[in-house]
Amino acid sequence: MPEVTIDPADWVCPLPLRETKRIIMGHGGGGILSEELIENLFLPAFGSGSGAGGPSRDSAVLTVPAGRIALSTDSYVVQPLFFPGGNIGDLAVNGTINDLAMSGAQPLGLTAGFILEEGLELELLGRIAQTMGKAADHAGVGIVTGDTKVVGKGSADQLFVNTAGVGVIPDGVDIGPDRVRPGDDVVVSGNVGEHGVAIMSVREGIDFGTVVTTDSAPLHGLVAAMLAADGLTGTRGGRIHALRDPTRGGLVASVVEIARSAGVGIALDEGAIPVPEAVASACGFLGLDPLQVANEGKLVAFVDPAATEAVLAAMRQHPEGAGAAVIGRVVAEHPGMAVGRTSFGTTRVIERELGEQLPRIC
């Protein structure tokens, strides 16, 4: 009988628990491993802002003034998890901040709910969590509570994350599609199409010559600057009538949705819409309409023309609004419909996609 020797260096713990470099089912069990994941990975990554939502709290406590708060949620399923300029983590933080900001709210606290696939590398999760912590810190808002679930290998695609958030709507701010009226200017805060093209370039492995990076950014500071420039918000007569962040479905989805819910027409001057050269050529190559490609750090504002000059000037002073431009006007004609005047001088109806151009873009 041959002698069997075991080299100690080859020995692997038969129960790969604390030594694991990957997510195992027990990380989602609510026991000691869950606590260790929170204490050793999430809390250090989320930083001081997460103090209120330590491992032993079911919920976080926040202090608010009397008045209105905004509540929002988004789940993120983007693939790949990492792409030029960002990853799913900053997308999740900025996306929910922006949903809050579109009602004029300043974010107060965020939640983070993870669904992890068994086998996910802890290093990957750690990098994503750190990105979330940095993005929240940059935006001045805390990730104050969270939740982690683990599902078996093959029951999810690496990592999904949901963020929800609350924000405080300053007194007197009154932003919503019901306030949009014919004559309003349609203003976009900068280049469109970058996020979607950044994702597609890595997903398809296509080199467009220039690397297009995601525009993912928090917009509440830009919104605050715009409201201050308007100067009339304290009287409930603010002249920034509605705000939208053109994510899934792009600029087209935002303007069509405003046209439909406000019962107005929208006429875009397509030549005035800032589409970077690299985005335009990538979209041409991929057969996409850049106006329907997702953005993650842009807004569309519907502004009383009496305030447009001041608001536009304030936007251009702000890093997230440096490329702001008037791209169209709200009209009384063709209610519920958006049209575009093309660079050839012709007019086309702008319609949303039935489904989606680009799956899992956010």
Place this chain on the structure above:
Amino acid sequence: MPEVTIDPADWVCPLPLRETKRIIMGHGGGGILSEELIENLFLPAFGSGSGAGGPSRDSAVLTVPAGRIALSTDSYVVQPLFFPGGNIGDLAVNGTINDLAMSGAQPLGLTAGFILEEGLELELLGRIAQTMGKAADHAGVGIVTGDTKVVGKGSADQLFVNTAGVGVIPDGVDIGPDRVRPGDDVVVSGNVGEHGVAIMSVREGIDFGTVVTTDSAPLHGLVAAMLAADGLTGTRGGRIHALRDPTRGGLVASVVEIARSAGVGIALDEGAIPVPEAVASACGFLGLDPLQVANEGKLVAFVDPAATEAVLAAMRQHPEGAGAAVIGRVVAEHPGMAVGRTSFGTTRVIERELGEQLPRIC
């Protein structure tokens, strides 16, 4: 050449769009199909409470008094989606309500974030959404905003849902582990172990003789009744010191966590813990500890003994607290540790699981 006839009844639309009975990728694209899903499935299911969060809103607006709000989130990945007494929908609604209630908050609004697997039957999604609407209605809270993402077949397991919620903490309520002190009574609101056993019975296809149904229920009404019975909350001297809902990890996880975070010892009288006969026999069969099995409609309270009688009486008057019982006491000895006096008169250390007894229980 044989004649080919096509029976019109056999004809199937080659592009199964509006006629689809299943989720397709386009339902998550933010376009027309997404809107139709919201308008025709989610909004009718969520009912009047969802008015503030219609399809065209990125966020919902809620009005709050000055003071403290609680913010909480949980993702739900339970399998199977349907089980005796409930489904993932009411679990998701009640679970987040209960997380809020454990800080003494009354729920104000919930979010619902869905991650759907391509191919999911719309009928199934509809039933789950209706259950969520009914559960929210029963609890008197609205599902005010939401989000839907779709991932390809095989990239998720049917349906995951995240709920987040905000609640208002009444002025003067001061509940938290830091207030727990030696001498406090440990009170449980009723039978333990039912939810976990309900899931396991269908998952394993085991007939235990008696059908054990989930205890999923909202607990904010019970908490309000307990606070009223204490009667001292307005003075910041409330005698209900801490509350926990013993979900993943069961009763054991809750008491160990309080022992650790409050730096106290906890001595449970195991014979006083209400474990239904059917739960005990199922756990015996499955090799589980009923004290570590998840509950979804129970709470554990740490109460100043001067208030226990009044609080217990109020609990027993409430449908969700009818089986309330004192099950132990907080002690100065063995800080950070919970012990149980068994029915044999011996004492054992009660320790949490490292990972999990039952995966995907909620």
